[in-house]
Amino acid sequence: MARQENRPPTRKSIRPLATMLPYVARYRGLVCGAAISLTIAAVTTLVLPLAVRRMIDHGFSNSDSAFINTYFSMLMVLAIVLALASAARYYFVISLGERIVADLRREVFARVTALSAGFFDVNQSGEIVSRLTADTTQIKSAVGATASVALRNLILCLGAISMMVYTSPKLSSLVLAAIPLIVFPLVGFGRSVRRRARGAQDTLAAASAYAGEAIAATRTLQAFNGEESANRRFGAAVEDAYDAARAAIKARSALTAFAITMVFGSVVAVLWFGARDVLNGTLSAGTLGQFLLYSLFAAGSLGALSEVWGELSQAAGAAERLSELLSEVPQIRAPENPAPLPVPAKGAVAFTDVHFAYPARPDYKSLKGLSFTVEPGETVAIVGPSGAGKSTVFSMLLRYYDPAKGNVLVDGTDIRTVHPKELRERIAIVPQDVTIFAASVHDNIAFGAPDASRTAVEAAASAAQADEFIAKFDHGYDTLVGERGVTLSGGQRQRIAIARAILRNAPILLLDEATSALDAESEKLVQKALEGLMRERTTLVIAHRLATVLKADRILVMENGRIVEGGTHASLIRQGGLYAKLARLQFDHGAEGLFVATHR
Numbered sequence: 001m002a003r004q005e006n007r008p009p010t011r012k013s014i015r016p017l018a019t020m021l022p023y024v025a026r027y028r029g030l031v032c033g034a035a036i037s038l039t040i041a042a043v044t045t046l047v048l049p050l051a052v053r054r055m056i057d058h059g060f061s062n063s064d065s066a067f068i069n070t071y072f073s074m075l076m077v078l079a080i081v082l083a084l085a086s087a088a089r090y091y092f093v094i095s096l097g098e099r100i101v102a103d104l105r106r107e108v109f110a111r112v113t114a115l116s117a118g119f120f121d122v123n124q125s126g127e128i129v130s131r132l133t134a135d136t137t138q139i140k141s142a143v144g145a146t147a148s149v150a151l152r153n154l155i156l157c158l159g160a161i162s163m164m165v166y167t168s169p170k171l172s173s174l175v176l177a178a179i180p181l182i183v184f185p186l187v188g189f190g191r192s193v194r195r196r197a198r199g200a201q202d203t204l205a206a207a208s209a210y211a212g213e214a215i216a217a218t219r220t221l222q223a224f225n226g227e228e229s230a231n232r233r234f235g236a237a238v239e240d241a242y243d244a245a246r247a248a249i250k251a252r253s254a255l256t257a258f259a260i261t262m263v264f265g266s267v268v269a270v271l272w273f274g275a276r277d278v279l280n281g282t283l284s285a286g287t288l289g290q291f292l293l294y295s296l297f298a299a300g301s302l303g304a305l306s307e308v309w310g311e312l313s314q315a316a317g318a319a320e321r322l323s324e325l326l327s328e329v330p331q332i333r334a335p336e337n338p339a340p341l342p343v344p345a346k347g348a349v350a351f352t353d354v355h356f357a358y359p360a361r362p363d364y365k366s367l368k369g370l371s372f373t374v375e376p377g378e379t380v381a382i383v384g385p386s387g388a389g390k391s392t393v394f395s396m397l398l399r400y401y402d403p404a405k406g407n408v409l410v411d412g413t414d415i416r417t418v419h420p421k422e423l424r425e426r427i428a429i430v431p432q433d434v435t436i437f438a439a440s441v442h443d444n445i446a447f448g449a450p451d452a453s454r455t456a457v458e459a460a461a462s463a464a465q466a467d468e469f470i471a472k473f474d475h476g477y478d479t480l481v482g483e484r485g486v487t488l489s490g491g492q493r494q495r496i497a498i499a500r501a502i503l504r505n506a507p508i509l510l511l512d513e514a515t516s517a518l519d520a521e522s523e524k525l526v527q528k529a530l531e532g533l534m535r536e537r538t539t540l541v542i543a544h545r546l547a548t549v550l551k552a553d554r555i556l557v558m559e560n561g562r563i564v565e566g567g568t569h570a571s572l573i574r575q576g577g578l579y580a581k582l583a584r585l586q587f588d589h590g591a592e593g594l595f596v597a598t599h600r
């Protein structure tokens with residue numbers, strides 16, 4: 001759902017743009033090129049009124065053809081210089097923008113992938129992706145087009161004002177006196193326009209967020225016949241956005257009328273005064289023309305500046321959001337001097353009195369003094385009601401989070417003292433929800449071992465009982481699967497995940513059994529694939545199937561973040577505790593082979 005309160009406020013100041021300076025500074029060549037071409041273009045523009053005055057005051061009546069030739073050749077040269085400088089300005093400025101945004105995108109993505117699980121518990125992935133795309137694009141236009149327009153107009157404005165003073169100090173003082181009369185009301189007006197525009201943007205963002213959510217869940221929407229209410233809701237949101245936009249448009253039109261009246265009014269007033277001076281003979285007509293052109297330049301560039309100000313402050317908001325993300329420090333970091341894990345790896349696992357609460361729910365302890373050990377090569381099934389903390393055990397072992405109290409040990413070493421990379425290299429996981437990337441079958445299997453040879457990938461697929469269905473694809477291992485490619489069935493996804501884990505060849509295997517029953521055939525294939533994988537590895541399996549618990553060396557029964565029972569299937573049934581009750585439930589329901597973990 002659109003969480004408007006989470007939207008960072010639009011900033012009025014453009015100071016946060018300064019955080020982008022180090023990126024700009026990396027490309028001094030482009031910056032120099034842009035600055036030089038900008039200055040040349042602005043100066044050339046400022047020379048034009050001088051030529052106009054020359055033409056008005058002297059005309060070409062004395063049929064001095066040599067002069068006319070020189071005069072127009074000069075003008076032509078001026079035009080070419082202006083054209084070249086403008087083209088160069090465009091090239092340098094836009095390249096700089098693109099270059100910086102490419103750097104930013106790379107760095108933001110690398111930073112985000114390094115952040116720990118806790119960050120993603122409290123931040124929406126959609127919002128992060130929008131920072132990566134929309135915010136960086138805003139920076140691009142700010143650094144590129146907007147900044148160059150601002151700079152060009154600033155130079156033009158200062159140049160034009162100096163030239164106005166130089167041309168006619170008297171008329172300039174008149175203009176300068178009028179400026180506050182124009183600027184103050186304009187600033188106030190502009191603020192109200194901006195406020196309304198921001199309101200429109202926020203309303204639109206809320207509508208888009210709702211649309212995104214609804215489109216991603218069309219199947220659910222249709223299953224519950226929710227199209228109409230969704231249409232109504234989105235329609236209302238769009239209408240709200242339209243109303244908000246109209247309010248902004250109205251304010252903006254009024255602002256335009258006001259600005260044009262004021263600016264042209266003052267130009268006319270100045271002309272009026274000037275014309276009287278021309279009549280008195282104290283000012284030449286050409287000088288008046290030249291002055292007029294400079295004041296038009298000044299007014300035009302001031303107007304452009306006020307427009308880009310809005311864009312720059314939006315970009316400043318984007319820069320602030322990006323620098324926030326870039327300065328985010330991962331909570332799970334490698335220690336300064338990581339200890340090595342013992343070699344050769346044995347695969348022993350131990351939890352000692354582990355207490356833990358998720359960052360998103362600091363008041364609720366998901367693990368409350370969890371202790372257990374798993375010997376190398378042992379297969380341990382974890383069972384328990386939903387919410388008991390089974391998946392949390394896996395997250396702790398992979399060090400997605402650190403315990404508040406207690407230790408997690410792998411081969412006798414506290415995992416906080418080793419490099420997370422080294423720790424994770426020793427673990428392969430087959431999750432319940434297998435992630436299939438939009439890539440080839442080969443790349444999907446080789447995901448955890450990118451250097452694996454084709455033969456190794458095929459061997460892993462064959463051990464995972466996946467080779468048969470892969471061979472049926474049109475392009476075999478090169479078939480694109482995942483989004484927009486071939487969509488895999490539940491059993492096929494599982495086997496790809498198993499092949500992935502086989503290829504990784506890690507001493508510790510974490511298995512989260514799928515809760516949804518596969519059909520008997522896939523089930524058999526997946527079980528066979530797993531048996532191959534579990535051999536000679538330490539295996540921790542979150543078990544939902546009776547077949548799995550029967551095969552385990554030991555069963556740990558979890559409830560409320562603790563181990564409440566442990567033993568073999570037979571001994572636990574004899575004890576008549578939680579396990580016996582869970583098992584009875586399963587038999588009562590007659591769900592074949594499925595260990596139903598329910599709330600008691």
Ligand SMILES: Nc1ncnc2c1ncn2[C@@H]1O[C@H](COP(=O)(O)OP(=O)(O)OP(=O)(O)O)[C@@H](O)[C@H]1O
Nearest residue numbers: 121358360361366385386387388389390391392393
């Ligand atoms: N990322 C998270 N942020 C906050 N709380 C969480 C998070 N993940 C799980 N929890 C909470 O921690 C507790 C243990 O969750 P966990 O996923 O480990 O249970 P589980 O035994 O694996 O359940 P299930 O069998 O339903 O998957 C639950 O109360 C759950 O609501």
